[in-house]
Amino acid sequence: MVSTAYSVAFEGVEARLVEVQCAATAGLPSFSIVGLPDKAVSEARDRIRAALEAMAIALPSQRITINLSPADLPKEGSHFDLPIAIALLAELDVIPRDKSSETVAMGEMSLDGKLVHVTGALPAALAASEEDRMLICPPVAATEAAWVGSTAVFGAATLYEVVQHLNGKSPLPPAAPKANRSGPKFDDLRDVKGQERAKRALEIAAAGRHHLFLLGPPGSGKSMLASRITGIMPELSPTEALETSMIHSVAGALDDGGICLTRPFRSPHHTASRAALIGGGQGAKPGEVSLAHNGVLFLDEFPEFPRTVLDTLRQPIESGEVHVARANAHIRYPCRFMLVAAANPCRCGHLADSARACSRAPNCGTDYLGRISGPLMDRFDLRIEVPPVSFNDLDLPANGEHSHQIAQRVSTARAVQTKRFADLENIRTNSEAEGAVLEQIAEPDAEGRNLILRVAEKFGLTARGYHRILRVARTIADLDGSPDIRYPHLAEAVSYRLTLSKEV
The missing domain is CATH 3.40.50.300 (P-loop containing nucleotide triphosphate hydrolases)
Incomplete structure (x- = not known):
């Protein structure tokens, strides 16, 4: 029979589910990994072999083949160690096959069976959630993945803890998301x-x-x-x-x-x-x-x-x-x-x-x-x-405004933009508006239009420059609390295009 476990391969910020298949068949003793593995994945067999020996588990004198499906998708990274070990242990009947097939796992394995932190736990948790499977990973990665909230996430420090959990002998507690990072403190x-x-x-x-x-x-x-x-x-x-x-x-x-x-x-x-x-x-x-x-x-x-x-x-x-x-x-x-x-x-x-x-x-x-x-x-x-x-x-x-005072005006202007673009999927701020949307939200009044015409004639305003002036003027109007773009808003926006060497 063939035992399975699951992991993920990353394409940008997207995590694609990878089925890890293991088969132990008759033949000369060997341990091979196929399915476009990179060097780090291929070296997993040596790390897994040493980790299993540390747990007093000997590999059988059989031909062990690990297939990473889909086979045409490149597999990169050391996080495939843990899912390969789970699929192999299920093939050896150390853990139940049905439990291994319900598991998405990721984690690098040290020679003594300890699990080392890997990257990408957050998108991996999203991929596991879409397939309604649980995720097992190292503890630090688990606190990151637990923010998804729609799938069970377990943090294991060693391969032994994973085996005990999947056997039901010592279940791991669900991981809890770590308190929000306070982030860097910025000067005033x-x-x-x-x-x-x-x-x-x-x-x-x-x-x-x-x-x-x-x-x-x-x-x-x-x-x-x-x-x-x-x-x-x-x-x-x-x-x-x-x-x-x-x-x-x-x-x-x-x-x-x-x-x-x-x-x-x-x-x-x-x-x-x-x-x-x-x-x-x-x-x-x-x-x-x-x-x-x-x-x-x-x-x-x-x-x-x-x-x-x-x-x-x-x-x-x-x-x-x-x-x-x-x-x-x-x-x-x-x-x-x-x-x-x-x-x-x-x-x-x-x-x-x-x-x-x-x-x-x-x-x-x-x-x-x-x-x-x-x-x-x-x-x-x-x-x-x-x-x-x-x-x-x-x-x-120092007698200027504090950052938090300016931030309040900025937040108010951003709230106006959020409401304005609520029905548009790819636009969140004025700088992203273009085409018919920009014409609708940033139509200048007659006096402002005459100003734009004079600037265009005198300084050779480009189409991109014209649109960027309208976007900036729309933001200035939002900061001013004005629903319409008036002449002072456009005049200030134009001044920021003419600052350097009087070029537009």
Whole structure:
């Protein structure tokens, strides 16, 4: 007979159920695993053999074959150790066959039978729930998977505990979800002295999930401003928390068993490769854009990134998805992030200061910012010049608004957008509205339309620039509590497109 157990294989953030079949037949003693296993899966036989010997269980002198079905689906990762061991023990009549066939399992096995934490427990629990099967995994992964709530999840520390549980001799208690992770503590925006226009731009960007570009000399506070933007954004909704946590689960970023409740803030170094930023590489892991899903991707020293790396952002910014193409698979990762970029005006950073600028000014500024392609720059909804702060301003006491005060206005504006797009599946914020939806929610008045026409004629406004102005104006109106877009809203939105070198 053939005994079975189940596990999962990951395609992006989706977990596909894999049937683990075991057969012990007559022939020369061997232990083989088939079904497109990678190196980690193939090495499972040695780990399982040692773990069974630690439990005083000897393998029979037979030909043992493990098949991972569907056989044309690549199987990657060490989490197949536990389901293979369960199927093998069912074939040896150590555990009941009906119990093994009801089990979805995942876990790496050490040589003494202990189970090691693996990634992807959250999407695995969803896959087990759809098939009405229980999930067995290491304890830390179990507290993560228990958040699904619609399937039984059990955490086992050793293979012996799994055997005792499936035999009914010592049942494991159902895993309970771990208390919510408190997340990182963000500094208060009140600490930033001056830069009122930049703070206003941060508020608008957070309210509508608009992409923001900060340009200014070294020490003007660009990084300080960007690091505080997550503190004024609303908490993740249950749907957003699940989406974000699934990506972090597959990437192995939920090793404490909690889930994401605060919006992620990712800040990769400018030496990051394309695979690190977009995703892919060996095993096709999610990149920084996906790890920033529903949060903020901050790219400091923006022109220092290789141009080939920066231009890979253009499609994910528009589509909100990353498609990693491989010869045997196409993997999709969601990436609805807010891009915040910061840059110096030139390599020396003092282009506007004639006393400190280098000898190549102003050509050095043109060459430096020229590393950013026009189509990529066109995708920023707001472009802000961050001037240097004088010493007199630094001596003044902090008297600006606290982050929680700004966050209340942002949350109110986000609530308006949630209600506005409640019947639309793929739109959550103003920055995602397009086509007929954008025309309906962001129709300017007569005075505002004349302003747009004058700007288009004088500065050569692109179609993308026109739509982004309307989206920003809609967000400004939401912050103002206005159901309609009026002239002041459009005028402020236009000013953010004309900030850098008066270009649209």
